[in-house]
Amino acid sequence: MSPALRGDVVTGLAVTLIGVVYYVATFWIQETNNIVTPRTFPAIVGIALIVLGVFLVGQALYRGRKLAEAAPGAADSAAGSASGSAVGSGGEDGSASGDASAVVLEAPQDPPSKKVVLQFALFFVYLAILIPTGFLLSTTAFLMTMTSIYAPHRWIRNLIFSVLFALVVYVAFVYGLAVYLPVGILG
Incomplete structure (x- = not known):
């Protein structure tokens, strides 16, 4: 394996x-x-x-x-x-002929282990600050950081996604399901 x-x-x-x-x-x-x-x-x-x-x-x-x-x-x-x-299947210039069975594709690179460790560390930091900071702020910061790991040059899109996602989840839980999420310093 x-x-x-x-x-x-x-x-x-x-x-x-x-x-x-x-x-x-x-x-x-x-x-x-x-x-x-x-x-x-x-x-x-x-x-x-x-x-x-x-x-x-x-x-x-x-x-x-x-x-x-x-x-x-x-x-x-x-x-x-x-x-x-x-054995000599090359052309006049010594290059190999176009044999389709000889095509070798490279495997994609393994994700760097540092990124995976960073993501787990960020998740545990998120869990630690969730209650004191509140759901909206901590979730927005967490999602902004996580999305910036993969697309750091698209910080505006990352910020919009993070804020909207946190707001939609908060509204759905608090007003739709009557499940209260931590308000933290905003409360």
Whole structure:
């Protein structure tokens, strides 16, 4: 199994474990008589993390198995085309002829591990400042930072997305579901 696939398995297992811990922690949230309780959204998030983690592990294992099945055939055809081109299948200028089976595509680069560690660190900082700062400010800052990791030159788009997303979620929960989110320093 390639390092990228091993990384996906480890990440999937970590996400699944976090989801299980998160879901189990919802049982300590006090119940209310409302239809949608304060435990509902965290339980949904925990279950979603479990499902996504298991899916990532399954996908990595499936791709690993497919690559292992395809590897012997790919190695034989690559060896055959290499020996065929060495025998003299080149043109007059010594270049290889246009054999379609000899095309090799480069795999995409693995994501830098520093980015992944930074994202986890930002998530834990977000969790730490959520209650004292409030949902709107902390979520906007978190999303702005996360989107700026991938598109730093599009800071206006990142800011608009971060503010709108935080506002829509806040309005949906507070006014639509009557679930109060931390107001923090704005309250």
